[in-house]
Amino acid sequence: MKFASEFRDPALAKALLARIGGVADQIGATREKPVHIMEICGGHTHSIFRYGLDKLIHPGVEFIHGPGCPVCVLPMSRVDECVEIAMRPGVIFTTFGDAMRVPGHKMSLMQAKAAGADIRMVYSPLDALELARRNPDREVVFFGLGFETTTPSTALSIQAAAREGLTNFTVFCNHITVPEPIKALLDDPDMMLDGFIGPGHVSMVIGTHPYDFIARDYGKPIVVAGFEPTDLLQSVLMVLTQIAEGRAAVENQYARVVPQNGNPVSLAAIADVYERRPSFEWRGLGEIDASGLRIRPKYRAFDAEEKFGIGYAVGRKVVEEPEGCACGAVMTGRIKPTACPQFGKGCTPDMPLGALMVSSEGACAAYWQYGGSRGLAAE
């Protein structure tokens, strides 16, 4: 590890690592009996691998990579539904680039585009809105994907479309929420988590109160973190300190960006446009109660599920995950990516079988990119 050049503040990183080691020793954490800390956000997973924090940290601290990469938890059936919409005549299907290569049952959006569907990668739902304005004779569908960081963007876009009276703009809503899968993981009797690193940019929108149940009802510490390496180390230290002191609380390491009550304009837009679905399917985790959002009836004209009679609007078919894909076991921390029989063989970033290999925020892709292939050879 090129310590000095990799870290913006190497002295601080070293000091934090030393303090983490001290507290880990104090609570008796060892390689054989480690403390399990889940980083929920895919951006944090990426940062941990990029800076090799999992290697630099005391061996008694083990990171478990959580379900916080929206592309990675997208079930195949939803990709199939995207393809189905995109193949309809007259449709311009718009999506974030991240979703293009996620395998569907028959094909990915990339393959559907090659097969002739008009699928366009956009940076923002604002681009999709503009396409709808410029192409009044076409149906422009935006693939609404992501956690609470991107949910305000589609909510505000739907409000704008309603104000402007656009009749050719819809959102295929796949927005999901962070707290509910955490609850599902905590309710799993096999799960052995000792604390959480909470997402930074999601919390900028929702604030820190939605995590209160984690400390209050489950007695687990959670620290909302920035995604610089020293932010992450500081947050790990805060989690360990809570454990050492026998406390469980919601703490905010990223207060310079995350207000305790979130962003009021975003929250109001989300509440106006969206309501909770009874349940939503997560790849590898199954259906989770109240974990997904749908468009409220007053905005149904902008709901692609309603307009195209697809998905939860008509009762959906569950599609089996591909043979041999262990994304579910990786995502719940039961196995490491390298323990999946397909890792690096039937599943690589160029030819992903499972979604965790697609996005740079997926645990498998991160393992692969940052020495995973070397690590595999070493193991």
Add this chain to the structure above:
Amino acid sequence: MCLGIPGRIVAITDEARQMALAEISGVRREVNVACIAEGPLSDLVGEWALIHVGFAMSRIDPDEAERTLQALRDLGEAQEALEAMAEGQKALEAAR
């Protein structure tokens, strides 16, 4: 897609739609500023914000902007965001 990228608001382009021009790593693009608007929109000119998929979500100070940008560059996320912006522009221009 999940991580915001710092951008500096350089002009207000459409008061009614709450749109502004932001400079993001040397690239200019229109962003929505509804989530960070507190007073008159013109107050935002010169301010730094974290921008998520075309929406300014949080005001940040210049030091935080620089640190965040550096971290995003290290992760390759800054380049990804800029490429996505270019793709978005291409999508608008593609005629079919």
